[in-house]
Amino acid sequence: GAGVSQSPSNKVTEKGKDVELRCDPISGHTALYWYRQSLGQGLEFLIYFQGNSAPDKSGLPSDRFSAERTGGSVSTLTIQRTQQEDSAVYLCASSPDRYEQYFGPGTRLTVT
Amino acid sequence: EDQxxxxxxxxxxxxxxxxxxxCxxxxxxxxxxxxxxxDPGKGPEFLFTLYSAGEEKxxxxxxxxxxxxxxxxxxxAPKPEDSATYLCAVQAWGKYSGGGADGLTFGKGTHLIIQP
Incomplete structure (x- = not known):
């Protein structure tokens, strides 16, 4: 079946601009997660959704970062006023049971 | 803090x-x-979950x-196609909804190269 998809695959933006990253989870998966992977760093947890609600936003690095999920499916991660330190690969994962997480291919964000 | x-x-x-x-x-x-x-340029691919000490998969x-x-x-007996970065992660019992699903805490990985 179809896996997790993310768009765009690559995004180059200028410092100070806002960006939106999209995640389409595996159909039927109720849990959705966003992570960030920076060069030389491990994957860093950002936010978790169960259905449309986000009980755990503890990993969001600043108030410039926000996320929403609609219809228990698609999620959007928004970064406002992007900074160079936001450059990273943003990964989305979904899970049917809040154990195994299945990852998408990621969006590579470059802030110039 | 989980590490x-x-x-x-x-x-x-x-x-x-x-x-x-x-790990x-x-x-x-x-x-x-x-x-x-x-693999380079791709998202992590799930391999195993282990739940308790002594478990093997x-x-x-x-x-x-x-x-x-x-x-x-x-x-x-690895083969060249086993070359990849292998990531380990832990999940703690969560603070929400009686059971978990806090995000995973990952290590930085082991970059494995298998030469023919």
Missing amino acids: VTQSPEALRLQEGESSSLN SYTVSGLRGLFWYRQ EKERLKATLTKKESFLHIT
Whole structure:
């Protein structure tokens, strides 16, 4: 079946601009997660959704970062006023049971 | 704070040369320990979940084991296509909804190269 998809695959933006990253989870998966992977760093947890609600936003690095999920499916991660330190690969994962997480291919964000 | 340390950072083996990757962890109540494989430019690919000390799981040339402090990923007679970065992650019993699903805490990975 179809896996997790993310768009765009690559995004180059200028410092100070806002960006939106999209995640389409595996159909039927109720849990959705966003992570960030920076060069030389491990994957860093950002936010978790169960259905449309986000009980755990503890990993969001600043108030410039926000996320929403609609219809228990698609999620959007928004970064406002992007900074160079936001450059990273943003990964989305979904899970049917809040154990195994299945990852998408990621969006590579470059802030110039 | 949950922590995961993987060693070595990089490992180069000859085809057929077996070895083990280490994942040491500290977690406030282990719900699961996960192994993933990541190829360049791709998202992590799920390999195994281990839930309790003493548990073992196998898949082709890979076997994962778990103790109360660490996990090992054993690679037997590896082939060049096993070259990848192997990631270890832990999930703690969560603070929400009576059961969990806080995000995974990942190690930085072991970059494995298998030379023909």
